Amino acid sequence: MDSPRSAPVPPDRDRGSASESVEVSVSSSPKFWPFVGVGAFIGVLAAMFTALAGDPGAEFTRGSVFGFFAVVFALAGVLLGSIAFLAVDAVLRRRSTRARAVPMDDGNASK
Secondary structure, eight states: OOOTTTSOOOTTSSSOOGGGOEEEEEOOOOOHHHHHHHHHHHHHHHHHHHHHHSOOOSSSOHHHHHHHHHHHHHHHHHHHHHHHHHHHHHHHHHTOEEEEEOOOOOTTTTO
């Protein structure tokens, strides 16, 4: 059984005429927060390796060194993740296509 949204709208209907169509840009867009989260996670991993690789000092414990480096490297990771997001978004926007959108009659969609 066909749904009302999948049925084509004749051009002589009240809102489905071709003169009311709009040209739109269709492109995919990445999500921002996964890039930021992965960048922060990689920064914390780098801080862990840095804290464990160094010689333990008399003044600071490995935990305090890790905490300091985790904050600094996580911020750097967030910055690099944001830059990576902008680069991927720019590439995907260049690959966008133009399409023509025609309004559909939604009279049966609310039932």
